[in-house]
Amino acid sequence: MQERMEELLRGGAEERDARRQARLEFGGLEQAKEQCRDARGTRWAESLLQDLRYAARTLLKARAVAPIAVAAMALGIGATTVIFSAVYAVLLSPLPWPEADRLVALHQRIPSEPRVRFSPREFLAWTNGTRAFSSLGAYAGNAFTLTGRGEPLALYGTLATPSLFEALGVRAAFGRTFQPREGAAGHEHVLILSDALWRDRFNADPNIIGQSATLSGESYTIVGVMPPGFSFPSRRYSLWIPAALESGIFRKFPDAHLLSVAGRLASGVSFAQLQSEIDLLSRRAFDQDAGTQRRVWFQPLAELSRSEVRRPLITLLSAVAFVLLIACANVAGLLLARSTGRRGELAVRIALGAPRRRLIQQLLIEACLIAAAGGLLGSVLAGWGVTVLRKMGAATLPGVETARVNLPVLLFAAAISVLTGLVFGVVPSVIASRRAAHERLRSGPRGTRDRTATWAQSALVSAEIALCVVLLTGAGLMIHSFVRLASVDPGFRAQNVLTASVVATEASYRDANQVLRLYNSVLDGLRAIPGAS
Numbered sequence: 124m125q126e127r128m129e130e131l132l133r134g135g136a137e138e139r140d141a142r143r144q145a146r147l148e149f150g151g152l153e154q155a156k157e158q159c160r161d162a163r164g165t166r167w168a169e170s171l172l173q174d175l176r177y178a179a180r181t182l183l184k185a186r187a188v189a190p191i192a193v194a195a196m197a198l199g200i201g202a203t204t205v206i207f208s209a210v211y212a213v214l215l216s217p218l219p220w221p222e223a224d225r226l227v228a229l230h231q232r233i234p235s236e237p238r239v240r241f242s243p244r245e246f247l248a249w250t251n252g253t254r255a256f257s258s259l260g261a262y263a264g265n266a267f268t269l270t271g272r273g274e275p276l277a278l279y280g281t282l283a284t285p286s287l288f289e290a291l292g293v294r295a296a297f298g299r300t301f302q303p304r305e306g307a308a309g310h311e312h313v314l315i316l317s318d319a320l321w322r323d324r325f326n327a328d329p330n331i332i333g334q335s336a337t338l339s340g341e342s343y344t345i346v347g348v349m350p351p352g353f354s355f356p357s358r359r360y361s362l363w364i365p366a367a368l369e370s371g372i373f374r375k376f377p378d379a380h381l382l383s384v385a386g387r388l389a390s391g392v393s394f395a396q397l398q399s400e401i402d403l404l405s406r407r408a409f410d411q412d413a414g415t416q417r418r419v420w421f422q423p424l425a426e427l428s429r430s431e432v433r434r435p436l437i438t439l440l441s442a443v444a445f446v447l448l449i450a451c452a453n454v455a456g457l458l459l460a461r462s463t464g465r466r467g468e469l470a471v472r473i474a475l476g477a478p479r480r481r482l483i484q485q486l487l488i489e490a491c492l493i494a495a496a497g498g499l500l501g502s503v504l505a506g507w508g509v510t511v512l513r514k515m516g517a518a519t520l521p522g523v524e525t526a527r528v529n530l531p532v533l534l535f536a537a538a539i540s541v542l543t544g545l546v547f548g549v550v551p552s553v554i555a556s557r558r559a560a561h562e563r564l565r566s567g568p569r570g571t572r573d574r575t576a577t578w579a580q581s582a583l584v585s586a587e588i589a590l591c592v593v594l595l596t597g598a599g600l601m602i603h604s605f606v607r608l609a610s611v612d613p614g615f616r617a618q619n620v621l622t623a624s625v626v627a628t629e630a631s632y633r634d635a636n637q638v639l640r641l642y643n644s645v646l647d648g649l650r651a652i653p654g655a656s
Contacts (some may be wrong), residue, residue, distance in 0.1 A: 124149045131304060143572065170481065173486075178489040188461050192454045196497025196543065199450030201504035201641040202443045204528070208509050211531055212438050213522040218425050219352065221292040222387075226424035227397070231383040232472045233417050243373040249384070250286075252404050259386035260287025261366065267338040268626055269531030272324045277626070278540045279359045280338070290387045292353065298332040301365050308370035314343035316353040328557065338364075339628040347632030352525070354430075356383065382470040385424055397421060401427025432522065442597065443592050447543065452587045457545035458490060459583070483552045502533060523638035550583075554639050 150153070160169065181191045193376040203619060205392055229249070231239035241249070248263045262283040269276045285301035293301065294320065303312050314336055316325065325331050328463050335342050343364065354360065366373065367381075373381070387410035388397060398421070405419045409576060462469075506528050516523040627638045649655055 143435065174481075174485045174488045175492075178485065178492050188457050192457050192493045193364060193496045194538075195450045196494055197500035197504060199443075200494075200501030200536060200539060201508060202503035202530060203395050203440075203447050203539060204499075204501060205508035205512055206436070206440045207535050208505065208526045208528060208532045209512060209516065209523050210440055211535075212526040213432055213436060214429055215531075216525075218428065223387040223425060224423070226291070227386060227388065227394075227421045227622070228424050228427045229386065229401075229419060231380075231417055231419050231420055239417070241384050242376075242378045242380050243368045243382060244377045246382050246384060248369065249334070249404065253386075253400060255389060255392045255400045256290075256386035257389040258286050258290040259384065260268060260284045260290040261289055261368075261382040261384050263366065263383065264360065265364075266354070267362070268340075268628070269324065269336065269338055270340075271337045273546045276336075277624075278320070278361050280362040280364055282648065283363050284366050284368070287385065290385060292387065293353060293392045295347035296350040297329075300347055301363075305365045306367055308367050308374075311365040311367040311370070312341065312343050312392055313346045313365060314365040315347045316345060317324065317353065317361045321348045322563035326636050330546060338362075339626065340631050341628070369648060389502050391431070393494065394421075394505070428492045429522075442594060445594050446537070449587050449590050450581045451543050451547040452590070454490075454493065455550055456583045458486075458493075458548065458551040459554065462486065462554070484533070486543065487551035488550045490552070491544035494540045494544030494547075497543075501540075502528065502536050505532070505536065627640045 127145040127148060128141045131144055162193045231241065233328060250259050260283065262281050265280055265282055267278050267280045268277055285303050288300035296316065300315060305313055321327060321331065331345050331348065334345050336345055400418050400420060452485055489504065509526050509528055513524050513526055627641055632638045632641060
């Protein structure tokens with residue numbers, strides 16, 4: 124404009140006339156700015172920021188709608204985040220062992236049983252024949268009685284070959300794990316404690332290594348304490364003892380299927396190569412007997428350890444997803460009703476030249492702001508909910524005690540906040556912007572009601588009812604099943620009936636007659652109690 128004005132001045136025009144003529148020829152200054160922004164590709168960012176500021180001001184004024192919508196989304200997102208934290212901790216997070224994806228469990232399958240354990244003889248044959256595993260270990264559960272440390276305590280322990288800890292790749296928190304020689308007869312009287320047992324019964328003694336403990340009448344030397352949280356094969360096992368496969372019960376019953384087997388794949392070995400070796404070794408071991416239908420198969424150890432809790436967790440996550448969808452339907456209905464009252468505002472914006480795409484963008488941003496506020500509040504609620512879940516679910520969901528509101532869980536909450544904002548915002552946004560400006564203005568404040576909006580509100584209510592019916596039906600079936608199980612007639616009178624178990628250790632009761640005398644003496648003592656029969 125300055126250059127054009129100077130040109131007109133040189134032609135003899137007056138300064139005021141030259142400035143006016145230059146402005147007329149240049150055109151609108153703001154339009155030129157917008158053209159420059161379009162050329163730079165930054166106009167979308169400016170329009171987005173404008174819509175964000177406008178949406179925030181609009182929602183702050185909507186005191187009747189915004190708090191209710193944010194609260195509904197906070198409850199839905201918070202409940203979903205709580206359950207996802209458990210799903211992530213139990214099902215999605217890697218096992219706390221090095222390269223856990225290379226750990227597998229071996230099973231045998233027969234027509235009537237998909238998971239048959241290995242006998243000591245079979246395990247030794249597989250150990251000598253396999254090339255796919257860098258280390259292969261076996262283990263079996265057993266009951267023990269700890270004495271000499273206060274009141275006698277019944278415990279579950281694991282008889283494990285020394286190679287098992289090598290396969291898992293774990294080390295003791297202090298002390299050591301088993302040495303290879305401790306899997307031989309005469310060297311197996313050593314003991315590894317869990318962190319919980321060390322703290323509860325051994326007072327977290329830092330000098331515990333080398334001390335002795337009495338289990339089922341036999342003395343064992345404590346050689347290690349495992350790190351906090353380590354539990355294998357499950358949380359109920361509190362100690363580990365070497366499994367000497369050539370002595371004791373394993374020597375007495377070499378063909379009894381007592382041992383579970385787990386191993387670590389050798390470097391470079393794939394699951395396909397493992398399957399090929401399993402097929403070859405199975406044919407060598409079993410096809411000599413034409414009548415056998417036994418086969419060996421493998422399963423990733425992570426899948427085995429999580430198989431019992433996968434279904435209940437997925438069911439819970441599905442249930443809270445329904446709750447979140449109901450919250451979305453509620454908020455969508457609120458926004459749809461609110462957009463009906465904003466017809467005049469939207470009509471004026473269209474009449475002033477706003478494209479329909481820009482209106483949809485503005486309304487979607489409002490919905491996403493509601494979802495974001497609900498997500499922030501829901502994340503705070505989730506922190507409290509996870510604490511409650513850890514306390515209530517620790518006894519029934521193994522691994523849930525490790526649930527935390529960590530970065531992956533927060534990213535999940537952020538993702539579903541954005542997703543739900545789009546889900547419940549798109550229908551009201553499209554419906555509110557669909558009419559042309561002249562139709563909105565012509566209808567006036569007393570115009571007829573939008574049939575599309577009416578249909579959408581009816582559809583949302585129907586969807587809410589359908590989702591509620593699904594949830595209530597599932598809850599009703601669960602309650603009905605629980606009541607029926609609780610009322611099943613066992614065929615005897617269970618009132619005032621107590622059960623107890625007595626462990627007769629081999630060290631104290633070496634033959635069947637001694638065990639029989641023990642049980643008879645216990646029964647005679649119980650019968651002598653007044654009121655007992």
